[in-house]
Amino acid sequence: MKGSLFIFNTLTRKKEKFIPINPPFVGMYVCGPTVYNDVHIGNVRTFISFDVLYRYLLHAGYKVRYVRNITDVGHLVNDADHGEDKIAKKARLENLEPMEVVQQYTNSFHFVLQLFNTLPPSIEPTATGHIIEQIEMIETILKNGYAYTKNGSVYFDVEKYSQMHHYGKLSGRITEELIANTRSLEGQEEKKSPLDFALWKNAEPSHIMKWKSPWGIGFPGWHLECSVMSTKYLGETFDIHGGGMDLKFPHHECEIAQSVAAENTEPAKYWIHGNMLTVNGQKMSKSLGNSFTATQLINGTHPMLEKAYEPMSVRFFMLQSHYSSTLDFSNEALQASEKGFRRLVNAITLLETIQPSESGSINTDELEKKCYDAIQDDLNTPILIAHLFDAAKTINLLYDKKEIATKEQIETLKSVFKNFFFDILGLQTETDNNNSDKTNGIMNIILNIRKKARENKDFSTSDFIRDELKKLHIIIKDSKEGALWEYEK
Amino acid sequence: MKGSLFIFNTLTRKKEKFIPINPPFVGMYVCGPTVYNDVHIGNVRTFISFDVLYRYLLHAGYKVRYVRNITDVGHLVNDADHGEDKIAKKARLENLEPMEVVQQYTNSFHFVLQLFNTLPPSIEPTATGHIIEQIEMIETILKNGYAYTKNGSVYFDVEKYSQMHHYGKLSGRITEELIANTRSLEGQEEKKSPLDFALWKNAEPSHIMKWKSPWGIGFPGWHLECSVMSTKYLGETFDIHGGGMDLKFPHHECEIAQSVAAENTEPAKYWIHGNMLTVNGQKMSKSLGNSFTATQLINGTHPMLEKAYEPMSVRFFMLQSHYSSTLDFSNEALQASEKGFRRLVNAITLLETIQPSESGSINTDELEKKCYDAIQDDLNTPILIAHLFDAAKTINLLYDKKEIATKEQIETLKSVFKNFFFDILGLQTETDNNNSDKTNGIMNIILNIRKKARENKDFSTSDFIRDELKKLHIIIKDSKEGALWEYEK
Numbered sequence: 001m002k003g004s005l006f007i008f009n010t011l012t013r014k015k016e017k018f019i020p021i022n023p024p025f026v027g028m029y030v031c032g033p034t035v036y037n038d039v040h041i042g043n044v045r046t047f048i049s050f051d052v053l054y055r056y057l058l059h060a061g062y063k064v065r066y067v068r069n070i071t072d073v074g075h076l077v078n079d080a081d082h083g084e085d086k087i088a089k090k091a092r093l094e095n096l097e098p099m100e101v102v103q104q105y106t107n108s109f110h111f112v113l114q115l116f117n118t119l120p121p122s123i124e125p126t127a128t129g130h131i132i133e134q135i136e137m138i139e140t141i142l143k144n145g146y147a148y149t150k151n152g153s154v155y156f157d158v159e160k161y162s163q164m165h166h167y168g169k170l171s172g173r174i175t176e177e178l179i180a181n182t183r184s185l186e187g188q189e190e191k192k193s194p195l196d197f198a199l200w201k202n203a204e205p206s207h208i209m210k211w212k213s214p215w216g217i218g219f220p221g222w223h224l225e226c227s228v229m230s231t232k233y234l235g236e237t238f239d240i241h242g243g244g245m246d247l248k249f250p251h252h253e254c255e256i257a258q259s260v261a262a263e264n265t266e267p268a269k270y271w272i273h274g275n276m277l278t279v280n281g282q283k284m285s286k287s288l289g290n291s292f293t294a295t296q297l298i299n300g301t302h303p304m305l306e307k308a309y310e311p312m313s314v315r316f317f318m319l320q321s322h323y324s325s326t327l328d329f330s331n332e333a334l335q336a337s338e339k340g341f342r343r344l345v346n347a348i349t350l351l352e353t354i355q356p357s358e359s360g361s362i363n364t365d366e367l368e369k370k371c372y373d374a375i376q377d378d379l380n381t382p383i384l385i386a387h388l389f390d391a392a393k394t395i396n397l398l399y400d401k402k403e404i405a406t407k408e409q410i411e412t413l414k415s416v417f418k419n420f421f422f423d424i425l426g427l428q429t430e431t432d433n434n435n436s437d438k439t440n441g442i443m444n445i446i447l448n449i450r451k452k453a454r455e456n457k458d459f460s461t462s463d464f465i466r467d468e469l470k471k472l473h474i475i476i477k478d479s480k481e482g483a484l485w486e487y488e489k
Numbered sequence: 490m491k492g493s494l495f496i497f498n499t500l501t502r503k504k505e506k507f508i509p510i511n512p513p514f515v516g517m518y519v520c521g522p523t524v525y526n527d528v529h530i531g532n533v534r535t536f537i538s539f540d541v542l543y544r545y546l547l548h549a550g551y552k553v554r555y556v557r558n559i560t561d562v563g564h565l566v567n568d569a570d571h572g573e574d575k576i577a578k579k580a581r582l583e584n585l586e587p588m589e590v591v592q593q594y595t596n597s598f599h600f601v602l603q604l605f606n607t608l609p610p611s612i613e614p615t616a617t618g619h620i621i622e623q624i625e626m627i628e629t630i631l632k633n634g635y636a637y638t639k640n641g642s643v644y645f646d647v648e649k650y651s652q653m654h655h656y657g658k659l660s661g662r663i664t665e666e667l668i669a670n671t672r673s674l675e676g677q678e679e680k681k682s683p684l685d686f687a688l689w690k691n692a693e694p695s696h697i698m699k700w701k702s703p704w705g706i707g708f709p710g711w712h713l714e715c716s717v718m719s720t721k722y723l724g725e726t727f728d729i730h731g732g733g734m735d736l737k738f739p740h741h742e743c744e745i746a747q748s749v750a751a752e753n754t755e756p757a758k759y760w761i762h763g764n765m766l767t768v769n770g771q772k773m774s775k776s777l778g779n780s781f782t783a784t785q786l787i788n789g790t791h792p793m794l795e796k797a798y799e800p801m802s803v804r805f806f807m808l809q810s811h812y813s814s815t816l817d818f819s820n821e822a823l824q825a826s827e828k829g830f831r832r833l834v835n836a837i838t839l840l841e842t843i844q845p846s847e848s849g850s851i852n853t854d855e856l857e858k859k860c861y862d863a864i865q866d867d868l869n870t871p872i873l874i875a876h877l878f879d880a881a882k883t884i885n886l887l888y889d890k891k892e893i894a895t896k897e898q899i900e901t902l903k904s905v906f907k908n909f910f911f912d913i914l915g916l917q918t919e920t921d922n923n924n925s926d927k928t929n930g931i932m933n934i935i936l937n938i939r940k941k942a943r944e945n946k947d948f949s950t951s952d953f954i955r956d957e958l959k960k961l962h963i964i965i966k967d968s969k970e971g972a973l974w975e976y977e978k
Contacts, residue, residue: 065586065589097554097611097612097722099612099614099722100554100611100612102612103609103610103611103612103613104611107609110599120592120596121592122589122592122593123586123588123589123591123592124592125588126615126618128618129615129617129618131620131621132620132621132700132701136701211621212621212625233586233588438928438961439927439928439931441960441961442928442931442932442935442958442961442963443931444957445935445953445954445957445958446931446934446935446938448953448957449935449938449950449953449954452950452953461938461941464934464937464938464941465934465938468933468934468937469931469934471930472927472930472931474931
């Protein structure tokens with residue numbers, strides 16, 4: 001493979017050449033979901049963005065260890081240091097054991113990500129599975145003087161840390177401004193400074209998810225689990241840390257501070273952040289009623305949705321914008337993507353029927369190079385898809401004999417679709433599913449009847465077939481090699 | 490629902506009426522897999538057996554909390570107290586981090602169980618997620634005098650326990666005989682008696698999966714996790730504990746001892762054990778080359794398999810024997826089950842077309858009662874399936890107008906299949922999948938063409954359709970209501 005990946009690093013605010021710390025190995029950590037409700041379509045976008053990065057790295061031949069966690073304890077409502085645990089709250093409302101809530105939404109998360117054809121991570125560790133390791137990291141941070149205990153809780157001392165290190169280096173936040181803008185909140189009185197954050201929280205007697213620790217019965221702070229699990233499985237410093245833009249501050253800023261305080265080293269070389277979704281130009285929010293889950297999108301069960309959308313159309317739609325741009329959701333935009341996706345799928349089908357010529361009138365090497373250039377330019381999937389549309393146009397011209405291609409050129413076209421459409425963008429065509437053989441078999445019977453009818457000038461039968469298939473969104477294309485069927489564009 | 494469930498309790502060696510401790514709640518714990526290789530078809534059988542129990546309990550209206558664990562540490566090769574951890578060994582052989590092995594085989598386990606249409610448990614806890622709780626239980630057992638420490642390990646003192654309690658009450662083993670039959674094994678020298686088992690093992694420096702404990706760096710004994718996780722999520726005494734027959738001793742015997750030693754109470758009221766698989770009359774074993782995984786069975790990739798088998802045919806095949814009997818696997822038996830399954834599926838399709846009469850010549854109430862009697866008699870699925878075959882025969886007679894049924898009787902037939910075939914036995918018909926609408930649409934076009942052809946006495950077309958569909962294993966049945974298609978019996 002030619003060329004190298006350049007990726008925008010939030011830490012340096014620059015597009016940088018990707019150079020792994022210990023090639024061919026790449027360690028990548030992505031913040032996973034807090035499993036207390038159905039996965040939000042905005043989260044799905046983030047996981048699809050990092051799936052494309054993971055797929056690109058695998059395609060490029062790296063041996064990738066991809067770790068994505070499951071937050072099953074410690075994430076408090078409003079992402080604060082005080083208040084109820086998100087999962088425990090849901091459990092209380094639904095009269096369930098917290099781990100039942102965790103299981104239910106972990107299952108639905110996996111189900112949804114599978115529908116969108118994302119590859120599972122190499123390791124999917126849970127916060128509750130690493131309580132001992134979290135306690136150990138707190139002990140080290142305390143020993144190094146960057147934390148203090150108060151009433152059975154342990155807080156990270158941001159002021160102390162800032163004397164030696166740069167708190168705010170990832171997010172660009174300035175500590176003085178942050179302090180000036182902090183309102184006094186309930187539960188903050190234990191902290192020396194409002195910027196301090198909990199490493200361990202003392203548990204009220206009513207709290208369900210809690211463990212013994214050197215500071216009493218409690219539970220870990222939300223920021224800690226990612227520091228512990230990323231470095232446990234990827235080493236003290238690893239290649240890539242990713243997540244949604246909303247996690248940049250305070251979550252990722254705190255992760256850096258924790259690692260530096262414990263190990264005197266920053267955890268990740270490249271920090272990558274995916275951008276947010278808007279709906280009809282507005283921020284998604286429960287109060288605006290424009291927030292929907294992945295399942296609602298696929299079933300078309302939200303009032304804002306005109307219809308149900310296929311997971312692959314949605315994935316394609318998301319990849320038509322750059323991961324670092326906001327993406328606006330609308331029925332119009334989704335339906336336009338659906339048509340575009342169908343166009344590419346049809347081109348892939350037609351490509352199988354193209355016969356080679358002695359010479360070629362097209363340039364497939366240039367196409368291939370452009371595709372690599374696009375994906376290697378900070379994963380520019382919209383440009384990559386534009387090149388695939390050009391390729392589809394070429395395939396239609398080849399099909400109509402307005403262009404010709406050599407055997408080698410046809411092979412290159414096929415490998416472009418294999419590498420980019422299937423392997424890197426992670427798209428699937430409908431015929432990937434199990435039933436395609438049977439459907440093909442039945443469709444061949446129909447095409448045979450139609451052929452015979454036309455030979456016998458029985459146009460009422462051939463018209464009937466055409467009209468009825470049209471109702472099923474199936475169309476027939478005639479070619480020298482015989483009739484072909486395809487799903488409507 | 491009439492009647493009550495009677496279930497064979499290994500603990501009392503009797504079929505007993507099932508009376509939950511705290512109705513309508515039922516707590517059920519089933520020992521899950523050790524995730525270091527692809528799931529064995531024998532394990533799949535166990536999980537399908539308990540899936541039927543779970544489904545029956547849900548159908549009966551109980552609120553069931555079903556806990557099935559994932560063993561991701563502590564299970565040593567040969568189920569012994571000495572030697573390498575199964576997962577760590579696999580990780581070493583494949584040059585992976587142990588948690589990568591865990592993730593890979595947990596994913597494939599979930600994938601396979603989903604193919605077989607088993608319902609996910611309410612909670613699926615992991616051993617590594619409960620190290621603190623395991624340490625706490627060991628501390629209690631030590632405090633109560635039923636364990637001793639040696640070189641950083643902690644062993645359960647079976648002799649001491651036997652002075653006050655009955656070690657062997659579940660399995661019927663007699664401690665004196667067990668001791669007499671024990672060979673001296675490496676790693677046994679730390680124990681006071683060869684029957685003693687590890688609660689905590691001191692870890693060698695090379696050991697990867699290890700944690701701090703009051704006794705030094707180590708890892709929990711294999712039997713402990715189930716005692717800890719079952720009682721954590723289901724209470725000190727819960728209703729049902731299940732697993733494969735091979736776990737009865739020592740695993741389940743040790744669980745009882747641990748619970749009694751820690752809490753002075755037995756963990757479960759009903760102990761249920763599923764029996765093993767044989768292949769062509771022989772025990773499945775790697776050395777005989779007759780051991781295959783669920784995936785090999787579904788893909789037909791093991792040399793012993795004549796073809797690939799559909800997961801639903803396999804599930805049906807397994808349910809045609811009683812969970813507590815051994816089940817012999819052979820290509821002949823599987824293919825016979827395939828045909829039987831197809832017969833039931835076809836009857837379900839035909840049932841939709843039956844028109845009611847004013848009176849009925851059949852007895853559907855008796856059928857329904859017999860089905861409940863069968864499932865309530867220790868989950869007698871083979872008898873239940875025999876009744877469903879009788880029902881299928883009746884449906885064919887109704888279809889051929891040799892019997893008649895009232896509207897009410899037809900509804901009862903439908904509800905028998907809904908309750909027993911789908912809900913309790915957990916079977917699915919092929920038309921449950923997504924593509925069925927499209928297939929139905931295309932098939933309707935074919936049936937219409939055939940109708941027109943026959944009206945026009947164009948028998949060459951209608952014969953062509955019949956012959957070509959036959960090649961796809963699709964047959965057409967004519968009835969007064971028009972032609973119907975179905976997959977071949």
